[in-house]
Amino acid sequence: MxxxxxxxxxxxxxxxxxxxxxxxxxxxxxxxxxxxxxxxxxxxxxxxxxxxxxxxxxxxxxxxxxxxxxxxxxxxxxxxxxxxxxxxxxxxxxxxxxxxxxxxxxxxxxxxxxxxxxxxGVTSCRYSFSCIKCAQLHVHRIRSRVLKTLRGSADDIGWLQHAPGMPLAQDGTSRFLELLSDIRNGKHSLPSSFVYLLIPGLFSNHGPLYFVATKRFFSKMGLACHIAKVHSEASVEHNALELKQYIEEIYWGSGKPVMLLGHSKGGIDAAAALSLYWSDLKDKVAGLALVQSPYGGTPIASDILREGQIGDKEARRILELIICKIIKGDIRALEDLTYERRKEFIMKHKLPLGIPLISFHSEASIAPSVLATMTQIAHAELPRLVLPKFVSKVSDSFVKSGHQVPVLIPASAAMAVFALHLQLRYGEKSDGLVTCRDAEVPGSVVVRPNMKLDHAWMVYSSKKKNPSEPDAREMCQALFTLLVELGKTEREVEQIV
Incomplete structure (x- = not known):
């Protein structure tokens, strides 16, 4: 153990x-x-x-x-x-x-x-300062957008009158009124030695009444008159090339020089054709009249498409949807009417000096009666159709007389609203879409009739409401007659020189 x-x-x-x-x-x-x-x-x-x-x-x-x-x-x-x-x-x-x-x-x-x-602590302060700086930048951007939106086109309207190197315009209103009075009294002096080409404006492809009554009025007088078949919702340069080819076809087919009259964007397209292809057209074009054309630009297009303002991207998307998807057009057709694009184009491509040139502008009525009447009766002259006859006497008389159909168009009231907007915001007189100063082409003979004509009168006034007032057919004839006189004067001056 x-x-x-x-x-x-x-x-x-x-x-x-x-x-x-x-x-x-x-x-x-x-x-x-x-x-x-x-x-x-x-x-x-x-x-x-x-x-x-x-x-x-x-x-x-x-x-x-x-x-x-x-x-x-x-x-x-x-x-x-x-x-x-x-x-x-x-x-x-x-x-x-x-x-x-x-x-x-x-x-x-x-x-x-x-x-x-x-x-x-330093990091927290730096982060706080960066947040404050970002907030300041955001506030500054919003402030600049608000100021740019409120300022609008106030600095651009009438820029042509102050641009350096632009020739002065002459007043031809008195002579135009004399010719218009003679035409209304039955005196027609337009020669048949020209072909008269009418160029419609923006969205004319969707307006079957555009220049129809004027073309028929000229045809009844034995004058060769055509309506240019261009895609109005295309860009200015695209239509300029189409017009150049169209004018050459008319000239080689008839052997006569062509007189041009363009309404709204049609005048811009015609002026661009002369500016870009004058060497090919100088012997084929006898004169150009721009009727209510935004030659310097229009505040309506600029205010909608201006970048850097409130809602600019949303407005552009809406317009692209309407113009590109629904109408099957090109957004550049509207962009080319802004002040920025017009300045760029005019400074780069100027109109030729050796051609008779007329610019016509008017002022829309903003009377309360026009603003309250949201309809305007226009008469569409349709070609004679074979319609079935009914027992009713009204239908028989309609078939016999039958090619005037009343169409309700709220164009007059809409133009009055736009004109009132431009008057209150910028203090500028306009026809509803184009201000009077932007429609005056440098070096042209300016016609300023003392008449209340909105921007759409060329389309719907095929039948005048008041017999004492001239309609679009007579005024187009007066403009062409003034162009012929200007051409004769220039040729006489050239012969004297």
């Missing part, structure tokens, strides 16, 4: 000794790591460093317990555990070396916290 207890005691002592050695090795390893992480400071003397270096050297003692270094020995007489003083010295040395570094790091922690707090 004593041997058994003795062996158990030895085994327990051995296990305890190994466990304590394991703990010492862990402490020693941590001390070495701390010394590597926190380098020895000047507070540690070189003597300590030399001792530590000596103590860290592994013993070279042989024997069966050579791998155990400085462990505790078991005393059989006293049965007590003796502690190796070398390990205590090593631990004390490393603790004394690592303690100042720990203290120094502990002192630097508040400084690091203050530095972190300062960085966080």
């Amino acid at each position: 004593d041997d058994i207890f003795t062996n158990l005691l030895k085994l327990t002592t051995y296990i305890s000794d190994r466990f304590l050695k394991f703990l010492e090795d862990l402490v020693l390893r941590d001390a070495i790591r701390g010394r590597e992480n926190f380098r020895a400071t000047p507070l540690i003397s070189s003597q300590h460093n030399s001792k530590e270096t000596t103590s860290l050297q592994p013993p070279q003692v042989g024997g069966e317990n050579n791998e155990i270094c400085g462990r505790r020995a078991f005393n059989n007489n006293n049965s007590e555990l003796l502690v190796d003083t070398r390990s205590v010295i090593i631990k004390a040395s490393y603790v004394s070396a690592a303690l100042p570094s720990f203290l120094l790091k502990g002192l630097t922690l508040p400084l690091l916290g203050l530095q972190y707090a300062w960085s966080l």
Whole structure:
């Protein structure tokens, strides 16, 4: 039994000794790591460093317990555990070396916290300032958009009168009124030596009444008159090329020079054809009359399509949907009527000087009676159709007389609303779409009739409501007659020179 207890005691002592050695090795390893992480400071003397270096050297003692270094020995007489003083010295040395570094790091922690707090505060301030700056930029953009929207076309209307290098216009209103009075009294002096070409304006493809009555009126007088078949919703340059080809076909087919009369965008297309292809058309075109044409541009198109104003992208998408998708046209047809595009085109392509030129503009009525009447009765002269005869006497009389059909068009009231808008916003007189100053072409003979004619009168006034007022057919004839006179005057001047 004593041997058994003795062996158990030895085994327990051995296990305890190994466990304590394991703990010492862990402490020693941590001390070495701390010394590597926190380098020895000047507070540690070189003597300590030399001792530590000596103590860290592994013993070279042989024997069966050579791998155990400085462990505790078991005393059989006293049965007590003796502690190796070398390990205590090593631990004390490393603790004394690592303690100042720990203290120094502990002192630097508040400084690091203050530095972190300062960085966080600076970052927060910078972020706040950036947010304030972004808000200021956003407010500035909104403000500029609002001001640009409110300003509109106030700086662009009438720019032709102030553009450098533009020839002066002459007033031909009195002579035009004389010729108009003679025509209304039955005196017609238009020669048959010309072909008269009528050029409709924007959206004319959807207006079957455009120039129909005027063409028939000229045909009854034995004059060769045509309506240009162009895609009115196309760009100005595209229509200029089509008109150039159309004029050449007419000239080579008839052998007669062509007189041009363009209404609204049709006048712009005709002027562009002369500006771009004058070398090919100078012997084929005898004169040009621009009737209510936005030669300098129109505030309606510019205010809708101007970039940088409120709702500019939305307005453009709506117009592209209407013009491109529904009407199957080109958005450039409307863009070419803006002030920006007109300035660019006119400065680059000027009208030729050696051609009779007339610009005609009028003023729409903004009377309350016109504004309140949201309809305008126009008479469409349709070709004779074979209609079935009914028993009713009304239908028989309609078949015999039957080619005038009343059509309700709210054009007059719409033009009056637009004219009132331009009058109140810009203080400019207009026909509803084109201001009077933008319709005057530099170097032309300007006709300013003292009549209340809106922009759509050329389309729907095929039958005059008031016998005392002239209609579009008679006024077109007066304009062509004035063009013929201007051409004769220029030829006489050339012969004298």
